[in-house]
Amino acid sequence: MGLFGKDHVTIGKVETVLGPDVAFKGSIVSKNSIRIDGELHGSIMGESGVIIGEKAIIRGNIQAKQVIIGGKIKGNIVSSYRIDLQNTAQVEGDLSTHILNIVDGAIFEGNCHMEEHEKVVDLPKVVRE
Amino acid sequence: MTSELTLKPILSHNNMTLMRFEIFKKKRQNKSHFKKKITLMLVPHDAKKTYQLNLYYGFIYIVLIISIACFAWAFHIISKDIDYHLTFVDNQKLKSDMASVMFQVKKDDKLLNQVAQLNQKLRIVLGLGSNRKEILEDYADNKLGSSPKQSLIAYLSDPNYQLTQIVRKNLEQLHQEALKQEKNFKQIHFYLKHECSLLLAKPSIWPIKGWITSGFGERISPINGQREFHYGVDIANQGNTPIHATADGIVTFVGWERGFGRVIIIKNGYGYSTLFAHCSKQVVHEGQRVKRGEVIGYVGETGWATGYHLHYQVMIHGVPVNPMKYLPPIT
Incomplete structure (x- = not known):
């Protein structure tokens, strides 16, 4: 798929960026896409997309429509549409997705459950306080 | 924002996972707007590194001004070029038009010459009539190829001529020549009319057969x-x-x-x-x-x-x- 293909159609505007020198504990709920480059101890629930940078280290579950992984993750990942494991990705946990893409060099230890159809629901509501 | 905020993570001794951020407010500095900084962050939609640019406003302004100037300059150049080409094409067209006009003028000139010759011949033929002397005098006056016209035609063969000027001059010349020819022909007409009425007045048939x-x-x-x-x-x-x-x-x-x-x-x-x-x-x-x-x-x-x-x-x-x-x- 090309530059403007449908690959990243669910990754919209990246609203939140957790920088590489940031450590965070707690769960994150975001409506727009979110990118994490630092350390996170907690779960992420995104309505659209989640990007895990190359140097990110995450302990916790991720739930989103599309997840792109380039860093280390210890936890389960549930995606309603697609999971991309890039060559620097190290995943220890179970995956559940409709489309799975694993690039050469990615490390994945765990079970994988493939959904036959795109899940539509299953997304958490954004909580705003 | 008049001050810059920096975040410094400090790990506490008791709990490694707890993090505390201390916010240091930098001394208020009376920086001018140009010296203030801005961070531009490029976030790729995959796991690749993000890019951050820490720039002065001044630098951004300078870059903006330079790029605008570049665009303006490019636009100016392009428009000039277009203008040049349009003018060039126009010029070419005018030149060809002029050439055709010149051609026509030359042709007309030739034609007029022929007419003048015809006039001469007519005068020679009619010169045998009653007012021969007068007509022959005019004939002498009616000599062709006056010197200015000849020089003009010679001038036309020169590639460096001022086209419009020459054309105008030549047209003027043609006009004069045409007027002259008209006058000449009027004279001939008058003469012929005279001759004609003379002929009509002269008895020339038999009043009765017999x-x-x-x-x-x-x-x-x-x-x-x-x-x-x-x-x-x-x-x-x-x-x-x-x-x-x-x-x-x-x-x-x-x-x-x-x-x-x-x-x-x-x-x-x-x-x-x-x-x-x-x-x-x-x-x-x-x-x-x-x-x-x-x-x-x-x-x-x-x-x-x-x-x-x-x-x-x-x-x-x-x-x-x-x-x-x-x-x-x-x-």
Whole structure:
């Protein structure tokens, strides 16, 4: 798929960026896409997309429509549409997705459950306080 | 924002996972707007590194100004180029137009030359006419290829000529030439008209068909047997043969004269007048304009006549001349 293909159609505007020198504990709920480059101890629930940078280290579950992984993750990942494991990705946990893409060099230890159809629901509501 | 905020993570000794951020407020500095900083972050939509640029506002402004200037310059250049090309194309078109006009002008010039030659020829041919001298004088005046025109044509072959100027000059020249030719032709026309009316005024046909019974000159009168001078010719034919006017003119006399009987006199102009005598009938009246060949009366034997005949007399300024000169030879 090309530059403007449908690959990243669910990754919209990246609203939140957790920088590489940031450590965070707690769960994150975001409506727009979110990118994490630092350390996170907690779960992420995104309505659209989640990007895990190359140097990110995450302990916790991720739930989103599309997840792109380039860093280390210890936890389960549930995606309603697609999971991309890039060559620097190290995943220890179970995956559940409709489309799975694993690039050469990615490390994945765990079970994988493939959904036959795109899940539509299953997304958490954004909580705003 | 007048101050810059920096975040410093500090790991607490008790709990490694807890993090505390201390916010240090930097000293307020009276920086100008240009010295303030801004961070531009590029976030790729995959796991690759993000890019952060820490820039001064001033730098951004400078870059913006430079890029705008570049764009403006490029636009200016492009528009100039377009303008240049448009002008170039226009110029080419004008040049070709001009060339065609020049071509036409040259052609016209040639044509006019031919006309002038024709004029000359006509003058030579007509120069044999009455006002020959005058026309020949004009002919000398009408010499072709005056020097300025010749130099102009020579100038035209030069590739560095000022096109419009030359064209204008040449057109002016052509105009003058045309006017001259017009004048010349008017002269010829006038001359021809004159010649024409002269020809019309000159008696040149037989008034009636017939045979000449008595010529111009001295003779013995058939009436009294004495010598007399006969001022006309007698043309005999049957009575009531129509008499035709021998030239255009105005009837000046219709009536009876002793000896001539019924007589008609026509003034033809250019000094010519014609007299027709012994008519049986006159069908014209005084003051009437007649054309050559028009019937003016009928042959009779009025006056002193020995039979049906027409006495035909031609006078120049009132002096009778030999009408035989004005009768075409019978073929």
